[in-house]
Amino acid sequence: MAHHHHVAVRTAAALALVPAVAVVGLAWRYSAILLHPESEVVYPDRVTAADRGTVTLAESHLTRQPGTWGLQWDGGHALVGPTVRRTALGLVRPLLAGRPPAPGTVVIMDAGAYLDPAARGLTVEPVDVPTALGAAHAWFVPGDSDTWAIAVHGRGASEREALRIMPTLQKLGYPVLAISYRNDVGSPASPDGRYHLGDTEWHDLAAAVELAVANGARRVVLYGWSMGGAIVGAFLHRSPNAGLVDAVVLDSPVLDWRAVLVLQTRNRHLPTALAGVAERITARRIDADFDDLDLLSHPPRVRPPTLLLHGAADSTVPVQPARQLAASAPALGWPLHYEELQDAEHTAGWNVDPERYENAVADFLSKYAPAT
Numbered sequence: 001m002a003h004h005h006h007v008a009v010r011t012a013a014a015l016a017l018v019p020a021v022a023v024v025g026l027a028w029r030y031s032a033i034l035l036h037p038e039s040e041v042v043y044p045d046r047v048t049a050a051d052r053g054t055v056t057l058a059e060s061h062l063t064r065q066p067g068t069w070g071l072q073w074d075g076g077h078a079l080v081g082p083t084v085r086r087t088a089l090g091l092v093r094p095l096l097a098g099r100p101p102a103p104g105t106v107v108i109m110d111a112g113a114y115l116d117p118a119a120r121g122l123t124v125e126p127v128d129v130p131t132a133l134g135a136a137h138a139w140f141v142p143g144d145s146d147t148w149a150i151a152v153h154g155r156g157a158s159e160r161e162a163l164r165i166m167p168t169l170q171k172l173g174y175p176v177l178a179i180s181y182r183n184d185v186g187s188p189a190s191p192d193g194r195y196h197l198g199d200t201e202w203h204d205l206a207a208a209v210e211l212a213v214a215n216g217a218r219r220v221v222l223y224g225w226s227m228g229g230a231i232v233g234a235f236l237h238r239s240p241n242a243g244l245v246d247a248v249v250l251d252s253p254v255l256d257w258r259a260v261l262v263l264q265t266r267n268r269h270l271p272t273a274l275a276g277v278a279e280r281i282t283a284r285r286i287d288a289d290f291d292d293l294d295l296l297s298h299p300p301r302v303r304p305p306t307l308l309l310h311g312a313a314d315s316t317v318p319v320q321p322a323r324q325l326a327a328s329a330p331a332l333g334w335p336l337h338y339e340e341l342q343d344a345e346h347t348a349g350w351n352v353d354p355e356r357y358e359n360a361v362a363d364f365l366s367k368y369a370p371a372t
Helices: 002-015 020-035 159-164 166-171 202-214 227-238 257-267 273-286 320-328 354-368
Strands: 045-050 054-057 069-073 076-080 085-087 090-097 106-110 125-131 134-141 147-152 176-179 219-225 245-251 306-311 336-341
Touching: 020 257, 020 273, 045 090, 125 202, 134 159, 134 166, 134 202, 147 159, 147 166, 147 202, 147 227, 159 166, 159 176, 166 176, 166 354, 176 202, 202 219, 202 227, 219 227, 227 245, 245 354, 257 273, 306 320, 306 354, 320 336, 336 354
Parallel strands: 147 176, 147 219, 219 245, 245 306, 306 336
Antiparallel strands: 045 054, 045 106, 054 090, 069 076, 069 106, 076 090, 085 090, 125 134, 134 176
């Protein structure tokens, strides 16, 4: 309790300089950003030149990212490779697929590099997962094994998040089910229309596991990105079917929502004490306990062999909790292998080094959950 008292005193001191209404207003805004499904895409970057083979982008934090990325704009999408040179107009990247956007187009660098399964040589079958809230759409790639891989995308993303790794999973022999969950576009909304940070979304993953079992799966591999990692963690802790999981892959997972809130206040040069106020508001709005969602202090009840991948340059979900979990896993009896990707932004480990990423996943799954 003494520790909490000191934190409260520090919080009060840091926020005493800011009018109370402003503190609550800012904290409420952060809470809303976290909980409300996004409806529109913001395009923060700009094309300054383009030809058939290259795209030049005004320099920014995102356009400097190494590796292969999607480039998205209103009405279009292309695939660009690593920067080849810097010019007076910005950073020149090779155009790997798609048509170049016209100079002046506002764009966003997209870690989910592919829009279409066909771009990865995949044919997916659309599937409906029957959840308690209604049918949630999913993509299915058939395979011969009775171990299924179930992919859970991050907050505000979609099934296409899995397209980067799906060919690897298919090659390993798994049937692959990339799911959606409540509040995704085209899937049922939660009763309050808000994200619950994994606290309720895990029920939709549980429904997908039940669908897999009903269609012949005897074991499952779970693969989660970002908030999808929090959803996987909640499933492992709460689902009666958690024992069916042979192995887990977590890419840039949210292990501790408090750490995410603190990082977001730092990114905006605001007092980190604001994160504590935002946490309390958020917890109240969705009736959730941040302790329950903290995989560091409350590791899941079932702890299968886990591959944890995180980028050291992640500015959305901090890397520190991943390092802490990797350090504490042996004492928890949690067989966990940690791969840190040096220059990778959030969920961009594959983008920075596809070969290393795919090999790490293939080696890990072949060892712990071989498709039979």
